[in-house]
Amino acid sequence: MFPKFTGMGSLAIVAGCSGDLSALDPAGPSAASIATLWWVMLAVAAVLFLLVVGLFLATVFVPHFGRRVTQGQWIIYGGIALPLPLLVLLTFFAFWQGEYLLRGAGPPPDDIYRVEAHGTMWSWQFSYPDAPGKAPTQDVLHIPAARTVEIAVTSGDVIHSFWIPRLGGKIDAVPGHVNYLRLRADHPGRYGGVCSEYCGTGHAGMRFEVEAFEDAASAAVSESEEWK
Known part of the structure; x- marks a missing residue:
């Protein structure tokens, strides 16, 4: 039953990325820019999730892992230093995509x-x-x-x-x-x-x-x- 459920769930997820009202099935440059930003945000969120889950599993199953790290250090290094580079890159990418959309609202082309x-x-x-x-x-x-x-x-x-x-x-x-x-x-x-x-x-x-x-x-x- 579990493999069957997994297959149906995967099919439902994939189907949700297409269709007449799907922003993830772009048919123009503006929509493509928005969809690209969404996929990049999803990828960054997945990386951060895996990093956090990996640290958690390491503290549970690896003997003495992180025992010498204080609570304050966990907050500084794990809560700030770890996600900060990815979040900064994501922010600059979002500004770049937003600038692309703003350029589209600039002077109209001749054939508008x-x-x-x-x-x-x-x-x-x-x-x-x-x-x-x-x-x-x-x-x-x-x-x-x-x-x-x-x-x-x-x-x-x-x-x-x-x-x-x-x-x-x-x-x-x-x-x-x-x-x-x-x-x-x-x-x-x-x-x-x-x-x-x-x-x-x-x-x-x-x-x-x-x-x-x-x-x-x-x-x-x-x-x-x-x-x-």
Whole structure:
């Protein structure tokens, strides 16, 4: 029974790293940066855990191990000196990844595609200033693939949070304020999006879908036949 349970548990863990709303299955550069940071943090945490458990087992099973170390020395060397180098490296890596994301919010590239996302309880409406004549869409966002998309996020009532896990990080939709998010889908396809800020009884159903098309001309079509 134990091997069977282990296999099922491992399968469940692996399955949790993929899927339409998994931030660990990136499909764009911003999401890839976030996923990389997550995996590095997990690796550092695992190393620290193994070091602490190793010291504990050594004190239990190795005769006289650590008997001459005082309580204060255990705190200084084991609690501070041991994890400090790994935590410093992790901090610098996190700042480096954060700087990468901030650079993405710098001056817009020449081929940027602008979209407006307006959240209300409990749906999203998208409009397309760079696609004249395209009708607004509800709960379905059309974007071109392999191109930077700048999304102006607003709210008409309470605070919502706009999040497409496989394409980038989340950003709040605040009433009376415009927040900007830049992301890119590496390939055409469908990607799930959610509101990640509790906003009332309909919050769980405040989902939307992103359709990334081969080019901006296809994304500008109001009713696409490609997905039917």
